[in-house]
Amino acid sequence: MGWPRRLFHKRLTEKRMDAELRFHLEHRVLDYVASGMNPEEARRRALLSFGGLEQIKQDCRDARTENHVEDFLRDFQYALRSLAKDRRFALIAVFALALGIGATTAMFSVIYNVVFDPFPYRDFQHSVILELRDLTGTGDAVMRFHYTIPEFLAIREQNRVFEDIVGNYQLDVLYSDGKGTRRFLGGYVTANGFEFLGVPPVLGRFFATGDGKPGTPFIFMMSYRLWQTEFHGDPKILGASFFLNGKPRTLVGIMPQRFNGYGSSVWFPLDLSPGADGTSFPVKDPDVIWALARLEKGVSQQVADADLDTIMHRLAQNNPGELYPQHFRLATRTLLDFVVGDFKSTLYALLAAVSMLLLIACGNVGNLLLARATVREREIAVRASLGASPARLIRQLLVESFVLAASACLAGCLFAYFGLKGLVAIIPRGPIPEETVIGLNPAVLLFALAIAALVTLVCGLAPALHVVRGNVLPAIAGSGKGSGGSVRHGKLRSGLVIAEVALSIVLLTGAGLMMRSFFALTHVDLGFDPAHMLYARVVPTMNDHGDNADTVAKRTLFFQQVLQRVQALPGVLTSTITLGLPPLGGAGSEITVLGKPPSQHWEPMVDLCGEAYFQTLGLRLLRGKLLSEADIDSARHVAVVNQAFARAYFTGEDPLGHKVKFNVFDQLPDTPRDAYFEVIGVITDFKNRGLLGPPLPEAFLPYSITGFGERNILATTAVDPKSLLASVQREIWAVDSNAAVIRSGSIKELLAEEAYTRPQFGLITIGVFAGIGFALVLIGIFSVMAYTVALQTHEIGVRIALGAQRDNVLTMVLWKGLRLISIGMLIGVLASLGLTRFMASQIQGVSASDPLTFFAVVILFLTVGMIASLLPARRAADIDPLAALRYE
Amino acid sequence: MEQGKTEVLKGTLDMLVLKVVAVGPIHGYAISQRIQQISRDFFQVPEGSLYPALYRLEDGGWLQAKWEETETGREAKFYSLTRAGRKRLSTEMVNWERLSEAVALILRTVE
Numbered sequence: 001m002g003w004p005r006r007l008f009h010k011r012l013t014e015k016r017m018d019a020e021l022r023f024h025l026e027h028r029v030l031d032y033v034a035s036g037m038n039p040e041e042a043r044r045r046a047l048l049s050f051g052g053l054e055q056i057k058q059d060c061r062d063a064r065t066e067n068h069v070e071d072f073l074r075d076f077q078y079a080l081r082s083l084a085k086d087r088r089f090a091l092i093a094v095f096a097l098a099l100g101i102g103a104t105t106a107m108f109s110v111i112y113n114v115v116f117d118p119f120p121y122r123d124f125q126h127s128v129i130l131e132l133r134d135l136t137g138t139g140d141a142v143m144r145f146h147y148t149i150p151e152f153l154a155i156r157e158q159n160r161v162f163e164d165i166v167g168n169y170q171l172d173v174l175y176s177d178g179k180g181t182r183r184f185l186g187g188y189v190t191a192n193g194f195e196f197l198g199v200p201p202v203l204g205r206f207f208a209t210g211d212g213k214p215g216t217p218f219i220f221m222m223s224y225r226l227w228q229t230e231f232h233g234d235p236k237i238l239g240a241s242f243f244l245n246g247k248p249r250t251l252v253g254i255m256p257q258r259f260n261g262y263g264s265s266v267w268f269p270l271d272l273s274p275g276a277d278g279t280s281f282p283v284k285d286p287d288v289i290w291a292l293a294r295l296e297k298g299v300s301q302q303v304a305d306a307d308l309d310t311i312m313h314r315l316a317q318n319n320p321g322e323l324y325p326q327h328f329r330l331a332t333r334t335l336l337d338f339v340v341g342d343f344k345s346t347l348y349a350l351l352a353a354v355s356m357l358l359l360i361a362c363g364n365v366g367n368l369l370l371a372r373a374t375v376r377e378r379e380i381a382v383r384a385s386l387g388a389s390p391a392r393l394i395r396q397l398l399v400e401s402f403v404l405a406a407s408a409c410l411a412g413c414l415f416a417y418f419g420l421k422g423l424v425a426i427i428p429r430g431p432i433p434e435e436t437v438i439g440l441n442p443a444v445l446l447f448a449l450a451i452a453a454l455v456t457l458v459c460g461l462a463p464a465l466h467v468v469r470g471n472v473l474p475a476i477a478g479s480g481k482g483s484g485g486s487v488r489h490g491k492l493r494s495g496l497v498i499a500e501v502a503l504s505i506v507l508l509t510g511a512g513l514m515m516r517s518f519f520a521l522t523h524v525d526l527g528f529d530p531a532h533m534l535y536a537r538v539v540p541t542m543n544d545h546g547d548n549a550d551t552v553a554k555r556t557l558f559f560q561q562v563l564q565r566v567q568a569l570p571g572v573l574t575s576t577i578t579l580g581l582p583p584l585g586g587a588g589s590e591i592t593v594l595g596k597p598p599s600q601h602w603e604p605m606v607d608l609c610g611e612a613y614f615q616t617l618g619l620r621l622l623r624g625k626l627l628s629e630a631d632i633d634s635a636r637h638v639a640v641v642n643q644a645f646a647r648a649y650f651t652g653e654d655p656l657g658h659k660v661k662f663n664v665f666d667q668l669p670d671t672p673r674d675a676y677f678e679v680i681g682v683i684t685d686f687k688n689r690g691l692l693g694p695p696l697p698e699a700f701l702p703y704s705i706t707g708f709g710e711r712n713i714l715a716t717t718a719v720d721p722k723s724l725l726a727s728v729q730r731e732i733w734a735v736d737s738n739a740a741v742i743r744s745g746s747i748k749e750l751l752a753e754e755a756y757t758r759p760q761f762g763l764i765t766i767g768v769f770a771g772i773g774f775a776l777v778l779i780g781i782f783s784v785m786a787y788t789v790a791l792q793t794h795e796i797g798v799r800i801a802l803g804a805q806r807d808n809v810l811t812m813v814l815w816k817g818l819r820l821i822s823i824g825m826l827i828g829v830l831a832s833l834g835l836t837r838f839m840a841s842q843i844q845g846v847s848a849s850d851p852l853t854f855f856a857v858v859i860l861f862l863t864v865g866m867i868a869s870l871l872p873a874r875r876a877a878d879i880d881p882l883a884a885l886r887y888e
Numbered sequence: 889m890e891q892g893k894t895e896v897l898k899g900t901l902d903m904l905v906l907k908v909v910a911v912g913p914i915h916g917y918a919i920s921q922r923i924q925q926i927s928r929d930f931f932q933v934p935e936g937s938l939y940p941a942l943y944r945l946e947d948g949g950w951l952q953a954k955w956e957e958t959e960t961g962r963e964a965k966f967y968s969l970t971r972a973g974r975k976r977l978s979t980e981m982v983n984w985e986r987l988s989e990a991v992a993l994i995l996r997t998v999e
Contacts, residue, residue, distance in 0.1 A: 003947060016955070020916060020965045024935060027917040049935070056936045063944035 003066040010070075017060060025050060072399070079400035089372060090404065092783075093365045096776050097408035097456070100361025101448040102415020103769060106423050107354040108444035109416075111347045115340055118436040120258050122198025126163075126295045128332035130155070130308065135327035137601075143325060145290055149272055151315055151323075152289040158311050161304040165293035166193040167272055168262045172539060174740060176243045183539060183740030184226060186244075187264035188212075190272060194221075196294065197261045204238050204253035212269030218249040219269065224257040226265040260434040262292075292335065305331050322667065342841075343431035346762050349842050353510060353769045356503045358448070360773045362455045363500045364780045365408075369401075369459035370493050371787040394461065401460025405453040412452060416445055426764055428757035494820055497777075497784050501824025501865075502831060504770070504777040505857060509832040511770035512853040513843050514763040520692070520845030521759055526583050527686025527695065528617040530751060534572075534721035535581055536713045536728050536744035538562070540736065552670055552707035556635070558736055559703070559711060563610065565731035566713060571724055575715035576612035577703045580605070581747070583687035584754055587709075589664035591699075593649060594676055604645055604697035605688055606662055608709070613700065614640070614683060616716055624656045624681035627702055635704040639677040643685045645697035655679045660699065671706040691755055692844045710742070721746035762842060778868045785817050785872035796876050797884025806877040813876045817869025825861055829854060901933070901941050903984060906969065906977040909951060913966040915958070916942060942967060950976050 006013050025046055032042030050056070061067045083090040121127065134143040147155070152167050159165070166189065173186030194206035206221060220242070231237050241248045244266065255261070272289075295304055308330045316324040337344075380393060417440060424438050540558050559577050566575045580586015589606045607613075611627045622643065631638050639660060646655040659676035666673055677699070685695035703711060713732075717724055725744050732739050789796070796809055832839075836848035846853075908914065908922050919942075920933040945951040950973035958964045969977065 016965065019963070021935070021939065023915070023962065023964050024917045024920075024939075051934065051936050056939055059936065059940035060943040063940045064947050 003064060003069070006064065007066040007069060017057060021050075021053065021056065075396045075399040076403065078396065079403045082400065083403060086372065089368055089783075090407075092779055093368045093404055093456075094408045094411055096361045096364045096368075096779070097405075097452045098411035098415050099772050099776070100358040101409065101412025101445075101452050102417075102419045103354050103772065104358045104448045105412070105416035105440065105445045106419035107350055107765075108448075109420055109441040110423055110427065110438055111351055112441045112444065113438045114432045114436055115336075115344055115347060118336065118340065118433040120199055120435055121261070122196075123294060124335055126297075127335040128293055128295060128301065128304070129335060129338050130291045130293070131331055131333055132312070132324075133329050133331055134325040135329060136325045143328065147289045147291060148323065149289060150319075151312070152291060153272060154311055154315055155291065155308060159293075159304075159307055161296055161299045161307045162293040163296045164192060164196055165291055166190050166196050167270060167289045167291055168193060169270060169288045169290065170262070170264060172740070172742075173244050173266050174246075174738065176246075176738070181738045181740055182230070183742060184265040185263065186266045186268065187262045188268045188270035189262050190270050193262065193267075193292075194255075196292070197259075199256065199259050199261070201253040202256045203235060204251070206253050206255075207267075207269045212271035214271070218247060219252045220244065220249045221253040221255060221267045222251055223255055223265045224259065227254050258435050258437065262290075293332075295332075301332050301334075305329070308332070339433045341431065343428075343758070345841050346431075346758065349510075349838070350762065350765050350769075352838075353507055353766050356507050357769045357773045358451065360500050360503050360507075360776050360780075362451065363496045363503075364776045365452075365455055366459040367493050367496045367500075367780050368783055369404075369456070370496075371783055373459075397461055398457065401456045402453075404460065405456035408452050408456065409449045412449060413445065416440060416448075423765065426761050428761050430753070431758060493784055493787075497780050497820050498824040498827065500777045500780050501821055501861070502828035504773045505825055505828025505861065506832050506835065507766070507770040507773045508857045508861070509829070509853055510835075510839060511763070511767045512857050513839060513846060513848060513850060514759065514766055516846045516850060516853055517843035518756075518759045518763045522756065524687065524691045524845070526691070527684065528582065528619065530583075530747040532717045532719075532721055533616075533747040534713075534715045534717055534724055534728065534744070535747060535750065536725070536732070537710055537742040538713060538732060539710055539740045539742060540738075552635075552704070555707045556632075556704040558739070559610075561735045562713065562732050565734060566715060566728055569724060569727050569731065571717050571719040573716045573718055574612050574616045575713060576616045577608075577610040578613055578712050578714050579608040579703065579709060580688070581712055581714070581750065582617065583689075583691060584750070585689045586698075587664070589662040591649075592661040592663060594659040594661070596649075602649060604641075604648070604699055606664070607698060607700050608703040608706065608711070609700050610703055613714070616714055617686065619686060620684045622682045622684060623654075624679070626681050626683070627700065632702045632704050635702055637672070637675050637677045637705065638680045638702070640681040640683055640700045641679055642683055642688075642695060642698050642700075644695050645699060646682050648697045655682060662699070662701075665706070668706070668708045670708045675705075677701060691751075714747075722749075759844070774864075778864060781817060781821065781865055782868040782871065784820070785813065785869040786875070788816065789813060789872045789876040792876070793879060793884045796879050797881040800879060801881035801885065809879075810873045810877040813873035814866065814869055817873070818866065821861065821865040821869075825858060829858065900984070901937060902945060903977065903980040904931075905938070905941055905945065906950065906973055906980070909967050910969050910974065910977055913954065913956070913968040915964040915966050917964075919967070945973070949973075 028046040028049070029039070029042045032045055033039055037045065047053075129145065130147070131142045132144050132147075133140055156165050156167075168190070169188040171186050171188065173184045175182050175184055189207065191207040191209055191211045194201075195208075200206075201221070202224065204221075207219075210216060211219060227233055227237075238251055238254065241250050243249075249268070295301070312328075312330040316328075380397075384390070384393060420438070420440055427438070538559075540555055563575055563577065566572055578586075586605055586607050588603050590601070590603050593602075609627070611629050611632050613619075614621070614626050624640075627638065627640055630636070641655060649655070649660075650658065656679055658679050660679060661674070661676045665671040665675060679699075683700075687693075687695055688698050689696045713728065715721075715724075715728075722745065728744065729741050732741060799809065800806070832854070833849055840848040904923055905919060908919050908926075914922070916938060920935070920938055923931055923933050942951065946953055946967070950970060951967045952970050953965050953967050955963055956966050
């Protein structure tokens with residue numbers, strides 16, 4: 001009979017053991033009798049040689065597996081029973097730990113997937129992009145990420161640090177299928193570009209050496225998303241010919257879903273080999289090549305920077321000009337850093353927050369377990385003195401802790417799963433790479449589970465430690481509950497509560513500051529009303545090379561016709577053309593003011609707009625006049641400027657009549673060279689570069705002066721702007737079916753997407769963490785106070801019996817609670833103040849040591865903390881002295 | 889305890905039991921008698937060691953037990969070797985021979 005069966009046939013097993021031993025005994029008696037002993041003496045001798053029969057039986061039982069299993073099951077049952085008896089404790093402990101595990105795992109998973117492992121690309125940790133940094137003056141700002149073809153070729157040929165380097169140029173691709181024209185994000189990529197990333201296509205092939213060379217067939221590749229949205233995932237389109245930018249091209253491959261290399265939807269092969277005449281290259285703009293390179297094994301970024309810098313400075317020496325600032329350096333930056341960038345700091349701040357939460361949860365559980373330990377110390381001591389071995393007691397407590405930890409871990413997995421879903425739902429897609437797949441990270445989950453289990457086991461074992469040390473007596477001898485180790489526990493637990501309070505204060509102030517910052521952000525006075533405002537980015541017809549096909553005049557006509565039609569739509573109030581979309585910013589340019597020495601670095605913003613721009617935004621004219629229809633029609637060189645412009649460049653004088661040159665026009669195609677614009681009017685300031693900074697100097701010129709660049713249609717509406725988008729698109733196509741609308745929507749939504757999602761993500765996440773932490777701390781305060789009162793029942797009873805007023809008792813207990821909270825708060829506030837610099841990177845529009853936030857948090861904590869200790873205090877005041885004393 | 893009667897060396901009891909049981913199904917009392925007889929009363933097997941050993945060996949799967957009638961017509965628990973028990977017996981015997989040879993060698997040579 002195997003042990004599992006014996007486990008269920010315990011009685012039979014015992015009976016058989018008895019029978020076997022009796023058989024042995026009787027045989028021995030018989031043998032003794034046979035050897036001539038009298039039966040009585042024989043029996044006595046036999047029993048004597050047997051020694052302790054019960055001991056033998058016990059040894060036999062111990063030799064059996066099933067008996068150990070049974071002991072364990074009994075401990076398990078006992079643990080369940082004792083936890084069920086203290087159900088509130090068990091639930092809170094499990095819940096607290098589970099929250100800690102869940103939140104930490106979810107947050108760590110996001111960070112791991114976003115910061116460390118976002119890309120499916122080969123060896124992406126060593127992939128770098130190149131940035132040219134302007135060191136003129138004290139600055140070290142990125143001047144450009146793009147390079148001319150000779151620059152790129154020089155780097156490719158002369159560098160000694162890259163394993164491989166890819167050149168890439170982005171352009172819009174217009175696709176005509178006979179019915180209409182659609183615009184896709186396109187990119188020219190050197191033929192090695194796809195092998196470089198190492199992701200195989202789902203269909204067909206990717207570019208290989210030789211593709212894109214003059215004389216080879218025109219081919220292209222397509223992204224998964226475009227394939228799905230535009231072509232319904234039809235595999236038959238592979239090998240078909242498409243009209244892209246006016247030329248038939250053959251589709252040779254489709255990339256998988258998790259691929260966003262070179263940020264495009266369609267890719268063309270780009271040939272830059274020195275022998276090629278360059279005719280296959282699509283643009284004539286000077287610096288257009290964006291480079292992606294992989295560092296050779298063992299080459300550090302510093303070494304690479306030094307090597308590249310030499311090459312670039314040699315180029316600058318041979319070709320002096322505007323491409324190079326006076327002092328510059330060429331630096332590599334990892335692809336990861338380039339894409340994830342400063343969102344990392346938000347994630348790390350949240351990581352710090354969630355770690356605090358985990359600490360609070362652990363502290364809380366430790367607290368609860370210690371409180372329980374105090375109560376149980378006596379029970380354990382009694383059991384020990386009745387003969388339970390330390391090993392046995394420890395095993396039993398271990399089992400109990402194990403039950404607790406296991407349930408917490410199980411619940412924690414659930415919390416982690418749903419917590420991650422929640423995080424993924426609110427995470428802003430903007431700052432994280434498109435290829436990123438956020439999934440539960442098993443290693444992190446295990447780590448959190450291990451911590452939870454450790455806390456539970458260590459704290460759960462506390463009551464057994466006294467027994468192991470042999471301090472059994474004081475625990476029993478002490479009358480009442482509060483004695484022996486409980487004082488020490490009491491101190492430890494007060495310490496834990498103080499630490500929890502401090503951590504919670506840090507979390508709460510963090511959340512408070514984020515909230516204030518978010519409030520400041522969403523309630524900024526923009527200087528105009530973004531409600532009911534519609535925008536549509538329009539690209540007029542382009543030729544094969546992505547250049548403007550029309551003359552400037554034809555373009556102006558196109559926009560005038562579009563505006564006329566949009567204006568006629570029911571629901572549209574005013575409409576205009578603009579280059580930049582307020583309040584998020586637009587283009588900038590250095591200026592030269594006629595008659596003033598170009599002494600300083602003057603670089604205001606510049607917008608190209610229609611005459612209705614000011615009316616659309618509701619900007620008030622302060623001096624002079626606005627742009628008129630005639631100014632637009634005849635593309636006059638006039639400019640309206642904002643107050644900031646007037647203040648910055650014409651302090652103490654009248655800006656009207658001054659002539660300003662916008663230097664950027666000298667470098668752009670289709671723009672007037674050496675043109676000076678006369679300032680004709682000054683308007684009120686509005687937010688034109690982000691929500692929080694002050695308005696920057698800005699000049700507004702007639703959009704008709706150049707054909708360069710895209711334009712936005714901006715319109716105020718009487719109805720929901722989104723309901724008009726389709727009509728606007730229709731009107732644009734009615735004027736020119738080859739024009740494409742890149743992006744359209746309401747300004748409110750644009751603001752939400754571009755400016756609010758990130759702070760909102762931070763706010764919600766840290767808010768949830770802080771809320772959970774706060775709740776846990778309150779539970780901690782409550783439980784400590786409640787246990788303190790329970791332990792002091794006797795003392796309080798005596799006090800009341802001796803004439804203490806109930807109010808005094810209430811105050812006494814409250815005072816103790818207040819002391820714990822105050823010490824914790826003090827530490828927490830100091831810690832928060834110490835962390836302000838860290839916090840400052842995450843908030844805008846409010847100081848990191850904002851007194852209002854700190855004050856509010858302190859008041860909130862005091863109030864709720866006092867309520868949490870009031871309940872136990874009330875119980876203490878209600879103690880019946882007779883009952884309390886009789887209890888002894 | 890009488891002179892000249894030694895308790896079985898710790899750790900060898902299992903081997904001796906297995907060896908005795910290897911002959912054929914045998915009950916606990918007979919095992920203790922047999923060990924005592926074969927060792928010419930040199931080894932004593934106290935019940936307090938024998939039965940826990942038997943239970944341990946059965947629990948470990950080296951022995952199997954069956955309740956059968958003895959020649960005197962009484963029910964007794966008869967032990968016999970399992971395949972694993974046979975294997976363990978042979979390895980333990982080999983080990984023991986090596987050990988005793990080595991001990992003997994040392995005793996002979998080191999003076």
